[in-house]
Amino acid sequence: MPQDATIVRFEDVSLHYGETPALDHLSFSMKPGETSIVLGAAGSGKTMLLKCAVGLVKPDSGRVFLFGEDVTPWTETQMFAMREKVGILFQEGGLFDSLTIAENVAYPLENRPVSAEEKLSEAEIMERVSESLRFVELEHTLEKFPSELSGGMRRRVGIARAVVTRPPLVLYDSPTAGLDPITANTIINLIIKERDLRNTAAIMVTHRFLDGHLMANFRYNPNNGNVEPHNVDHLATGTEDTAVSTRFLVMNEGRLVFEGSERELLASPDPYVQKFCKPGTS
């Protein structure tokens, strides 16, 4: 068996909800450090793709590979160990509303299925939690509850929780849905920062073409902490050209109808695909 260099691979995955196909013979793969932007109409299977990738939902047929391993037959308990390497941001944040922000962000660290020696101490956990919250600029909210924060802030805490275990793969489910343009761009800037500082691979499901456009054409500048277009003359931190490593996938009723770079997406003759290519749409 050849060495599998992919980080995520779907092989002919199908999933049905009763009669309707949520995923229809879906095949794609992603290498470490790449970003996949998944566009598509509501109900086209985008969220199902994410849930399948992390094993929350099992496909009816086909295989799912994570980090080169076939996780399709794995039990829930076996998946727990794998999920430490996959951060996930749910739509609406998915925070636990009866826990404080600090407890929410600490959750993945406290529930790691590791032995007692490998478990982090309270102090180490707090350090990582503060670091994560500082990353999303919400360090002052440690003792608050999710209901006390705005939607955008909750989304940012969700990101902090998703990256606190420093996973090599992060899944974002509609990170900008329901947010005003300014807050939405703040969220995308954080995701770009995460990608460029830690070289994480990402699958982002979104309804905004602009999100994908920003991911493909902007990068984080560690010298001044800004997110800038990548043809500006400065050093990026060791990743490939983001225009090449950002791929767009368009889904229609569970099927993948387009896969390629931004340039190919804009040049596609398919009218359905064209619907998603309006820069500046929010």
Place this chain on the structure above:
Amino acid sequence: MLDFLKQPIETFQEFLFLSGRAFRNIFRSPHYADDILLQMDIIGVGSLFIVTLIGFFSGVVMSLQMSRALATYGAQGKIGEIVSITLVRELGPVLTAVLVAGRNASGIASEIGSMRVTEQIDAMRALGTDPVQKLVTPRLIATAVVLPLLTIIADFIGLLGGGLIASTMMNISFDQYWNSAWRILEYNDLVQGLVKPFLFALVIALVGCYYGIHTSGGTQGVGRATTKAVVVASVWVFVITSLLDPLFVNLQ
């Protein structure tokens, strides 16, 4: 032809799967002792006031209503025995269970249901926690411990209520009432009065958790799940007590 049975049987099957996992998890770590204690507080201490109140008044009402019928036979002295047997064997366990089902099966279903529709259950799974271990098993253990205790309290307070009526309105001394009340009880009655609450507790907790976990459809779904949980739990309480009664009567 029997298609209409498909849905209930599937539901029952899923319920049995959930119950099996919940029981199995009792013997697996991690054990969420904090959650168990918290649930015991919510379900037990929280229901204490209303169980005491209803228990007291059911004893009072029984005494009052029985007194007339007993008077026709001049058998008012028997009131202690009647209240005691009825409460301990049947009314105490069933009333308490129905009360706790109304109060807590609904609370459990709505809390877990709300978590389900806000993706918190999926978040738990994605972050390495088994939702059954963390949410269902603690509630199961807590209710199983707490409901028999609540039933005992309800029985006791109910007997006191009956005694109050007997001594104030029926010219029976409290001592006579109380003595006859506890003398009539046999081992069989006590076992029945404690086994039933235990079984009721399992039903209440598992039904509440089942409908919570299988909620779908947003806030309306949570409302539906809560209603179903209370109705189904209450119905099963009565079904179980009806099935168990002949068994215990024959064991006498």
